Amino acid sequence: MKAAVIHGPGIIKYDTVDDPKLKDARDIILKVTATAICGSDLHIYSGGVPQVRPMTLGHEFMGIVEEVGTAVKNLKIGDRVVVPFPIACGHCFFCNHDVPGNCENSNPDNYGPEGGLVKEKGGALFGFTDLYGGYDGGQAQYVRVPYGDYGPRLVPDELSDEQVLFLTDIFPTGYTGIDWGEVKGGESVAIFGAGPVGIMAAKSAWLRGAARVIIVDTLQYRLDKANQTAGCETILWENEKDVIEQIRSMTEGRGADVCVEAVGFEPDRNLIDRAKAVINLEKGSPKVLEACMSAVRRSGIVSVLGIYPTPYDNFPVGQFFDKGLTLKGGQAPAHKHIDTLLNYVKEGKVKLDDIITHRLPLSEVAHGYSIFKKKEEDCVKVVMDPWK
Numbered sequence: 001m002k003a004a005v006i007h008g009p010g011i012i013k014y015d016t017v018d019d020p021k022l023k024d025a026r027d028i029i030l031k032v033t034a035t036a037i038c039g040s041d042l043h044i045y046s047g048g049v050p051q052v053r054p055m056t057l058g059h060e061f062m063g064i065v066e067e068v069g070t071a072v073k074n075l076k077i078g079d080r081v082v083v084p085f086p087i088a089c090g091h092c093f094f095c096n097h098d099v100p101g102n103c104e105n106s107n108p109d110n111y112g113p114e115g116g117l118v119k120e121k122g123g124a125l126f127g128f129t130d131l132y133g134g135y136d137g138g139q140a141q142y143v144r145v146p147y148g149d150y151g152p153r154l155v156p157d158e159l160s161d162e163q164v165l166f167l168t169d170i171f172p173t174g175y176t177g178i179d180w181g182e183v184k185g186g187e188s189v190a191i192f193g194a195g196p197v198g199i200m201a202a203k204s205a206w207l208r209g210a211a212r213v214i215i216v217d218t219l220q221y222r223l224d225k226a227n228q229t230a231g232c233e234t235i236l237w238e239n240e241k242d243v244i245e246q247i248r249s250m251t252e253g254r255g256a257d258v259c260v261e262a263v264g265f266e267p268d269r270n271l272i273d274r275a276k277a278v279i280n281l282e283k284g285s286p287k288v289l290e291a292c293m294s295a296v297r298r299s300g301i302v303s304v305l306g307i308y309p310t311p312y313d314n315f316p317v318g319q320f321f322d323k324g325l326t327l328k329g330g331q332a333p334a335h336k337h338i339d340t341l342l343n344y345v346k347e348g349k350v351k352l353d354d355i356i357t358h359r360l361p362l363s364e365v366a367h368g369y370s371i372f373k374k375k376e377e378d379c380v381k382v383v384m385d386p387w388k
């Protein structure tokens with residue numbers, strides 16, 4: 001079959017690889033009909049999250065059930081499903097506590113309680129490096145889905161692939177940022193990053209009754225897209241000081257009730273920031289997280305959706321304590337929210353496909369990664385067809 005395989009930083013190829021096979025009675029094989037590139041894939045593509053051996057990427061995919069393991073009783077060949085991005089067993093301590101990203105069974109070689117730099121990581125994710133289970137991803141014609149009786153959700157025929165594809169990751173992830181923020185109605189929410197995740201957080205903030213939704217980005221075209229698709233107030237990031245001041249001045253000097261970090265450890269940075277990171281032996285920078293901690297009000301909540309894989313010196317723990325902040329972060333518990341969110345889509349309460357800017361055949365995957373990473377061609381979200 002054809003698949004998008006990473007061969008090292010900046011090198012993603014449209015390769016011919018072996019078809020996946022059932023390995024466990026709970027597996028299914030899915031024929032992929034649509035797949036997308038996520039900002040998380042970009043961290044592997046940049047080398048910031050390393051993967052040494054070639055691997056098929058992709059954790060945002062959906063399709064038609066092609067084969068079912070003998071233990072899978074709730075699905076049959078021909079069913080159409082979307083698949084949440086964490087690989088989770090459905091019955092361990094953490095699955096039972098609705099945090100599938102910490103599943104104790106899906107990542108046997110590299111799982112542990114510590115959450116270290118290169119060991120004792122969390123549960124597995126599709127197509128997301130050997131440290132996270134080493135499973136091939138869904139930017140391919142077929143994919144093996146472990147625990148096929150737990151993750152996949154049936155989708156109604158009347159909804160197109162594009163209408164439901166983002167239930168795999170970015171919609172539940174954006175929603176998680178707002179849920180962690182305990183938005184109940186009337187709050188001010190400031191979202192850093194107007195990428196797909198940030199825009200989905202903005203849509204979710206409105207669904208949960210926020211009074212004000214402000215979104216921040218370094219790129220005007222991303223802010224324009226956020227405004228068109230999620231009706232946000234926008235702030236162009238030129239430097240963190242101005243952004244923080246603007247958010248405070250919009251919120252009676254206090255700061256936003258909730259800040260959502262939807263950028264991660266590889267933000268746009270100036271030369272001074274880059275030099276500081278080199279001196280401190282740091283990979284990337286927590287500067288956007290720090291800006292969130294300044295822009296949120298005292299006793300507010302910061303939801304950290306952007307990925308942070310490494311430790312950082314000088315993290316502002318004094319500010320955390322003085323302001324009495326709550327920080328919540330991690331892989332989003334997609335399984336927890338997917339059914340509620342699928343209902344919102346069915347009921348027409350939210351539209352997800354309006355963020356798509358590029359529809360490409362999988363054969364053009366290298367181009368897709370390149371424009372999404374470099375923010376060229378006003379790219380916001382790339383969806384690929386593995387059969388073209």
Ligand SMILES: NC(=O)c1ccc[n+]([C@@H]2O[C@H](COP(=O)([O-])OP(=O)(O)OC[C@H]3O[C@@H](n4cnc5c(N)ncnc54)[C@H](O)[C@@H]3O)[C@@H](O)[C@H]2O)c1
Binds near residue numbers: 288
């Ligand atoms: N927690 C989870 O479960 C989960 C799920 C999906 C994605 N993610 C992570 O969320 C983050 C965003 O993903 P995405 O798909 O939206 O990626 P993306 O790269 O398209 O979006 C990031 C956005 O941040 C903007 N940005 C860069 N520097 C900035 C700065 N200094 N201030 C404000 N904005 C800045 C970029 O211009 C871009 O629009 C990534 O780190 C990704 O790995 C996490």
Ligand SMILES: [Zn+2]
Binds near residue numbers: 038040041059085170
């Ligand atoms: Zn993702």
Ligand SMILES: [Zn+2]
Binds near residue numbers: 089093102
């Ligand atoms: Zn589990």
